[in-house]
Amino acid sequence: MKKWPQETVQITIPSILGYEKIVLSAAGEMARNTGFTAERVEDLCTAVQEACINAIEHGNRGIKNAAVLVTITETSTGLQIEVQDYGREHLPTGLGLKQPNLEERIAGTGKKRGWGLYLMRQLVDGLEFRKAGRYNVIRLVIKRS
């Protein structure tokens, strides 16, 4: 009988926008190889993309040589992805729970950004933020279908 977790992949990227695509390639490939539907692969990739961008821009404040460590683990139901940064900014646990107000933003009165965490919450089956020593860790759990 299979024991889970079965496979783990770790990737380290610098805090440079664009490098998150390397993570997406790996996570997408792993998802396809472990039976994810095409739709869930795309959901996973967008959620992981936003987690990595958050780590690059906020957790590491764009300091290029501050690494973002991504750990992708196969589970019995899908994949778990942890994205770790240096925790330069604190992540409150409720982030992304509330939908940003598009009407205000269209009117030019609200904040311009802030969709990433909301999208993560919408696209995955589980999302947690935690502090691990000095680091911030975002954990995404996504099922195959």
Add this chain to the structure above:
Amino acid sequence: MKKKLNSQTEWEEEMLFLRLSGDITSEGEEEFKKMLPLDEPSAPVVLDFAGVDYINSAGLALLIGLVRRCRESGRPVGAINLSGHYRKIFHMVGLNDYITVFDSEDAARLVFASENNHESGV
């Protein structure tokens, strides 16, 4: 890895087609600023996403800004060649309330041309 955002402007039947290619991210900000020409300020705009396969949350913010500018001058906004995944993302964000997503270029022409004719009394 990064694909620079480019936009090509095409006027067709009093409609402005913006043919987008590359990544829609924060780095496309300058490109977005020059997307709307000043002539025909209320002509409908159709965003063609055929050449786009990567949009992130910062890119969504730029699209929202473009919609805001279009609404200020009364331009209807449409989208064509948007993948199923990004249709879903637009729906999650609520952008589909502000951008009409068409199944084809012909559908966009048909709907926006009839709106133009209606507004000009034809």
